[in-house]
Amino acid sequence: MSILTDLFRIPKFVAGLAIFLTIVALGLVGPLIYRVSPTDIVGPRYTPPSPSHPLGIDALGRDVLAQLLYGIRGSLLVGAVAAGIALGLSLFLGTIAAVFGGLVDKVIMVISEVFIIIPSLLLMMVLAAYLSPGARNIWLVGFVIGITSWGGWARGFRSRTMSILQSEFIKMAILSGASRVSIILRDIVPIISPYILASFAMLFTSAITAEVGLTIVGVGMTKDITLGLILYIAQLYANITQGIWWTVVPPTLVMILIYLSLYLVAISLDEYFSPKLGTA
Amino acid sequence: MSTILEVKNLAKIYEIGYIRKRQIVAVDKVSFSVKKGEIISLVGESGSGKTTTARMILRLIKPTSGVIKFMGRDIWRDLRGGSDLRWYWRNVNGVFQDPFSSFNPTHRIRDFMYRAFNLFNEKLDRDTKERLVREALQMVGLIPDEVLNRRPFELSGGMRQRVMIARIFLIRPMLVIADEPTSMIDATLRLGILRLFSKLREEIGTTIMFITHDMGLAYYISDRIMVMYRGKIIEEGTPDEIVNNPKHEYTRNLLDSIPKLYTSWFK
Ligand SMILES: Nc1ncnc2c1ncn2[C@@H]1O[C@H](COP(=O)(O)OP(=O)(O)OP(=O)(O)O)[C@@H](O)[C@H]1O
Ligand SMILES: [Mg+2]
Numbered sequence: 001m002s003i004l005t006d007l008f009r010i011p012k013f014v015a016g017l018a019i020f021l022t023i024v025a026l027g028l029v030g031p032l033i034y035r036v037s038p039t040d041i042v043g044p045r046y047t048p049p050s051p052s053h054p055l056g057i058d059a060l061g062r063d064v065l066a067q068l069l070y071g072i073r074g075s076l077l078v079g080a081v082a083a084g085i086a087l088g089l090s091l092f093l094g095t096i097a098a099v100f101g102g103l104v105d106k107v108i109m110v111i112s113e114v115f116i117i118i119p120s121l122l123l124m125m126v127l128a129a130y131l132s133p134g135a136r137n138i139w140l141v142g143f144v145i146g147i148t149s150w151g152g153w154a155r156g157f158r159s160r161t162m163s164i165l166q167s168e169f170i171k172m173a174i175l176s177g178a179s180r181v182s183i184i185l186r187d188i189v190p191i192i193s194p195y196i197l198a199s200f201a202m203l204f205t206s207a208i209t210a211e212v213g214l215t216i217v218g219v220g221m222t223k224d225i226t227l228g229l230i231l232y233i234a235q236l237y238a239n240i241t242q243g244i245w246w247t248v249v250p251p252t253l254v255m256i257l258i259y260l261s262l263y264l265v266a267i268s269l270d271e272y273f274s275p276k277l278g279t280a
Numbered sequence: 281m282s283t284i285l286e287v288k289n290l291a292k293i294y295e296i297g298y299i300r301k302r303q304i305v306a307v308d309k310v311s312f313s314v315k316k317g318e319i320i321s322l323v324g325e326s327g328s329g330k331t332t333t334a335r336m337i338l339r340l341i342k343p344t345s346g347v348i349k350f351m352g353r354d355i356w357r358d359l360r361g362g363s364d365l366r367w368y369w370r371n372v373n374g375v376f377q378d379p380f381s382s383f384n385p386t387h388r389i390r391d392f393m394y395r396a397f398n399l400f401n402e403k404l405d406r407d408t409k410e411r412l413v414r415e416a417l418q419m420v421g422l423i424p425d426e427v428l429n430r431r432p433f434e435l436s437g438g439m440r441q442r443v444m445i446a447r448i449f450l451i452r453p454m455l456v457i458a459d460e461p462t463s464m465i466d467a468t469l470r471l472g473i474l475r476l477f478s479k480l481r482e483e484i485g486t487t488i489m490f491i492t493h494d495m496g497l498a499y500y501i502s503d504r505i506m507v508m509y510r511g512k513i514i515e516e517g518t519p520d521e522i523v524n525n526p527k528h529e530y531t532r533n534l535l536d537s538i539p540k541l542y543t544s545w546f547k
Contacts (some may be wrong), residue, residue, distance in 0.1 A: 062502030168381040171340050175373055176447075177366045190386040 017262025030069035040068040059237035076228035081142025082207035086150040094157025116151035124219045138221040145207045163208040194273030201266035228250040285314040290346035306332040309540040321490040321498035330491045370399040374457035375432035378475030379440035383432035390428045437464035459491040
């Protein structure tokens with residue numbers, strides 16, 4: 001695979017991927033190695049970092065490192081659920097709109113417009129009013145973020161598809177009896193695959209950020225531990241003003257690193273492929 | 281000989297520009313018919329509307345007005361649904377002018393060739409398909425093992441044109457619309473490939489419409505030549521009629537531009 005070896009020569013890409021994979025490893029393996037429950041009360045509140053509790057203890061007497069490791073896991077899961085939903089919807093609807101055109105296109109564009117306008121905050125507030133607090137878990141929050149973030153990307157996929165549809169090789173495919181589904185799957189998707197990867201990375205980061213935003217303002221996660229929930233608790237007990245840095249700095253740092261690493265991956269993919277495939 | 285293709289008052293007007301709309305009459309009420317088994321050339325300068333005409337016959341762009349009938353069926357009115365269209369493209373297919381943009385850059389040559397089996401009604405097993413594809417590639421002078429697993433950017437323009445022609449030999453349609461099919465193929469190979477088209481006609485009675493700006497080439501291969509100028513067909517006749525007795529000023533200019541060497545070769 002010459003593409004992979006090429007990509008691995010781009011420092012931005014390698015750095016981004018390495019940081020991201022490290023964080024993923026922390027979330028996956030961390031809780032298995034550091035076997036402290038994130039919900040148990042392990043000592044007096046606000047104990048500063050010490051050898052027995054490397055990141056100290058939070059306002060509720062829980063181990064912050066355990067919280068952080070589970071929080072990374074939770075946030076990554078929210079990101080994956082939301083990005084999966086948003087990418088699936090935007091890719092499916094965007095390419096269908098472009099390839100089928102006409103009424104199908106119009107209907108999809110109107111729906112995407114509606115979902116561009118609805119912010120996840122609004123939808124989450126409405127749901128928060130109806131659902132019991134315990135229902136606000138990773139899946140629900142991921143779903144809400146996913147369903148409210150596909151609209152713009154659907155338009156992006158649609159316009160890229162439209163420009164590819166002008167190509168001579170699409171006409172050649174039609175002359176070979178290719179169906180519209182085959183044109184989407186075999187002609188369009190392989191060509192826009194770098195853009196798909198880049199969009200997944202961006203959706204992922206923005207979903208993780210969105211979860212933190214929703215949870216901090218009090219309409220997000222209540223059940224599962226995420227980076228957002230750690231920061232929410234820290235903020236609820238005014239940790240920053242009290243100088244309790246160990247509940248705030250680590251999750252914020254991880255957030256920034258996730259954001260930065262995936263951003264690096266996304267832009268290096270786009271920079272590498274766009275000129276090559278003429279899809280800039 | 282019976283008429284296989286009938287074109288009546290065919291026109292295509294492109295509208296360009298968003299604010300100030302401008303109209304380009306690419307094809308201007310063209311009428312002609314093609315007999316089964318005939319080799320007919322459409323000759324004209326760049327921008328005269330040849331490709332647009334070809335695209336409409338291939339049912340890739342919708343005419344602004346006019347009728348195209350293939351074997352008595354109006355291709356824009358009487359063909360409905362996937363199976364009618366597959367029937368049409370099994371019988372009418374083409375070679376495109378630009379061999380660079382006619383291949384999906386992510387596909388291998390094998391994918392490109394195999395896709396044409398969509399048009400086949402008969403169910404073929406993998407071995408038969410592979411054999412047919414290889415035979416078609418060999419006919420145009422390509423070595424199957426050297427090209428099948430390659431991607432288009434690994435082949436030259438001439439090789440890609442030959443792959444497109446091999447695709448035609450695989451499909452074996454009744455009517456071939458070949459738009460500048462050999463422009464990038466070496467002169468030494470070109471004649472051989474053109475002869476293959478004649479062979480296709482001998483074998484299965486294929487009708488061929490050649491599109492070219494090269495009057496010398498048209499003279500050499502055609503039964504009949506149509507001269508196109510600014511969207512209109514201004515002259516039509518056998519090669520000898522056109523060469524010996526051109527009626528239109530524009531045709532005379534085209535004839536003057538044929539290199540002498542070329543004419544003396546082919547006469
Ligand atoms: N999609 C399009 N939109 C607008 N104008 C077009 C389009 N396609 C072709 N034209 C115009 O229509 C006219 C005829 O073009 P066409 O490609 O049919 O010519 P041609 O005879 O094939 O020329 P060439 O020998 O260069 O291939 C030209 O003026 C061209 O600019
Ligand atoms: Mg042309």
